Amino acid sequence: MDRDLAYCSLVDLGRLLDERQVSPVDIVRAVLDRVDRYNDRLASYITVCGDAALAEARAAEQEIGRTRRRRGRLHGLPIAHKDVSLTRGVRTTAHSRCLLEYVPDRDAAHVRRLSEAGMILLGKTNTTEFACGTMDLFGVHRNPWDLGRYAGGSSGGSANALAAGLAVAATGSDTGGSIRVPASFCGIVGLKPTYGRVSRNGLLPLSWSMDHVGPMARTVADCALLLNAMAGHDPDDPTSARAAVPDFTDGLEAGIRGTVLGVPRQHFYEGLDPDVDAALRGALRQLESLGARLEPVDLPLAPHVVGPGGILIMAEAYGLHAADLRQRAADYGTRTRRRILSGACYTSAEYEEAVRIRVAWTRQIVAALEQVDAVVTPTLPHPAFPVETQLAGPPDTSWGTRHFNMSGHPALTVPCGFTAAGLPVGMQLAGRYFDEASLFRIAHAYELATSWHTRRPALEAAAA
Amino acid sequence: MSAVGQGLADQLRAELARQGIAVDDDDLAAVVKIVEASRAGLERARSAVGGGPPVPHGFVPPAPPATVRAPRAGR
Numbered sequence A: 001m002d003r004d005l006a007y008c009s010l011v012d013l014g015r016l017l018d019e020r021q022v023s024p025v026d027i028v029r030a031v032l033d034r035v036d037r038y039n040d041r042l043a044s045y046i047t048v049c050g051d052a053a054l055a056e057a058r059a060a061e062q063e064i065g066r067t068r069r070r071r072g073r074l075h076g077l078p079i080a081h082k083d084v085s086l087t088r089g090v091r092t093t094a095h096s097r098c099l100l101e102y103v104p105d106r107d108a109a110h111v112r113r114l115s116e117a118g119m120i121l122l123g124k125t126n127t128t129e130f131a132c133g134t135m136d137l138f139g140v141h142r143n144p145w146d147l148g149r150y151a152g153g154s155s156g157g158s159a160n161a162l163a164a165g166l167a168v169a170a171t172g173s174d175t176g177g178s179i180r181v182p183a184s185f186c187g188i189v190g191l192k193p194t195y196g197r198v199s200r201n202g203l204l205p206l207s208w209s210m211d212h213v214g215p216m217a218r219t220v221a222d223c224a225l226l227l228n229a230m231a232g233h234d235p236d237d238p239t240s241a242r243a244a245v246p247d248f249t250d251g252l253e254a255g256i257r258g259t260v261l262g263v264p265r266q267h268f269y270e271g272l273d274p275d276v277d278a279a280l281r282g283a284l285r286q287l288e289s290l291g292a293r294l295e296p297v298d299l300p301l302a303p304h305v306v307g308p309g310g311i312l313i314m315a316e317a318y319g320l321h322a323a324d325l326r327q328r329a330a331d332y333g334t335r336t337r338r339r340i341l342s343g344a345c346y347t348s349a350e351y352e353e354a355v356r357i358r359v360a361w362t363r364q365i366v367a368a369l370e371q372v373d374a375v376v377t378p379t380l381p382h383p384a385f386p387v388e389t390q391l392a393g394p395p396d397t398s399w400g401t402r403h404f405n406m407s408g409h410p411a412l413t414v415p416c417g418f419t420a421a422g423l424p425v426g427m428q429l430a431g432r433y434f435d436e437a438s439l440f441r442i443a444h445a446y447e448l449a450t451s452w453h454t455r456r457p458a459l460e461a462a463a464a
Numbered sequence B: 001m002s003a004v005g006q007g008l009a010d011q012l013r014a015e016l017a018r019q020g021i022a023v024d025d026d027d028l029a030a031v032v033k034i035v036e037a038s039r040a041g042l043e044r045a046r047s048a049v050g051g052g053p054p055v056p057h058g059f060v061p062p063a064p065p066a067t068v069r070a071p072r073a074g075r
Helices: A010-018 A024-042 A050-067 A109-116 A156-163 A180-186 A220-230 A274-289 A306-331 A334-345 A348-371 A387-392 A402-407 A436-449 A459-463 B003-018 B025-048
Strands: A045-048 A078-082 A120-125 A146-150 A170-174 A189-192 A212-217 A260-264 A293-297 A374-378 A411-418 A424-431
Touching: A010 A024, A010 A220, A024 A045, A024 A050, A024 A078, A024 A120, A024 A156, A045 A156, A050 A120, A078 A109, A078 A156, A109 A170, A109 A220, A120 A156, A146 A387, A156 A170, A156 A180, A156 A212, A170 A180, A170 A189, A180 A189, A180 A411, A180 A424, A189 A220, A189 A436, A212 A220, A220 A411, A220 A436, A260 A274, A260 A348, A274 A293, A274 A374, A274 A411, A274 A424, A274 A436, A293 A348, A306 A334, A306 A348, A306 A402, A306 B025, A334 B003, A334 B025, A348 A374, A348 A402, A348 A424, A348 B025, A374 A436, A411 A436, A424 A436, B003 B025
Parallel strands: A078 A120, A078 A170, A260 A293, A260 A374
Antiparallel strands: A045 A120, A170 A212, A189 A212, A189 A411, A374 A424, A411 A424
């Protein structure tokens, strides 16, 4: 167990709370202390709920003291939400001038569920504007492994806060990879659940058919714990599924002997940065040594999914933003405005064709997942790039992730190594619909056999 | 900007204006780049699935007749 509370896992913190070794106030103070020290440099948070979080922590402490038990395994633990999730009484800006003064009068469904589970709102984390563009107002979220590099978008504030000990749990949204990309860049775990698994009610939308909400944490078990509270049918989200919700922490320890993992022949292992390639090859050998069987799988459409996916996202985003763009286009950041405006320019025939490619791709990946339990890929072909690259015009980081927004399959990233320059590398696991449990089991087995998730960025040295 | 790019820019400016949105030249140039890249991606995907992706529910419109007769007038 890490001696620093701000770096402990949720599982360990829960144990410490159960044993009365620490109180919720101790945990919140430990994390807030790091937020005070490092948020200026990392730009993790847009809004920090310091006093309110401490008040909530005191209330949790009293409740636990009075009842002699915690409401559940998340009770008394703090969480940070990406600033595209509505939070009652706490401003929700989406990093946009359009919403600078917006204070919602309700919580997003996942915020409410985690709050009902007893979690304490620590603050709202940084994001690219509307999860797709510029970062003009609150700074660019930086990578704690190298402050000159980008944390990844769009849930970069959640990811860099976790990696730097400025949060112990967080949520993010993922329309083309926005949970998995920053999680990979920052060396943490992030899950995009199955489409429909977690309600999007109260999430500021970007693309109705591609948006997902999911958990982010430093360990696989912590992500499973968070999904337990977040998942479930919500009648207020018409795309919410009526799928049964298991306890995702059950079976985590079952191991992966006999598990069949698909290694795509096309796209995902082509053109990789040599250090990423080496990390993935090492991870595949590790998975084999744990008893998994690797099988090549054919996904010939994989190289062609990202472009049509971009048409779907921007056409849908334009639909949502059209009225505001007519009235206040200048309030949008430059890149955000341009990207969303592109959505006005596709024809319905092009949108329909992109949908057809989505269906054809989905059939391919569904067929592959009938042959294997999960597919293993790099999350990105390269490690985090410099902040200057992000500002000048970044590469499309959804190279390996948008595929599973298109198909709706669950996909998780877990740290699987570091480059020679000390930057994290992520491995993506994508599984069958509503089978997040298998992804957790595979990733947990891998995590137990490796130590990548235990490394800490040297922020103190960087600060000196 | 090439003649093709200029043609697309003019087309997109007109389309955006029709939708009530005025854009300056810099925004328009950026939008043109994004749209060109996306259309190129769509074209590559179209080629990859052999001339066009299948219709999800399997409906394929019947081929038009080789010769089209003029509709006959009613009685």
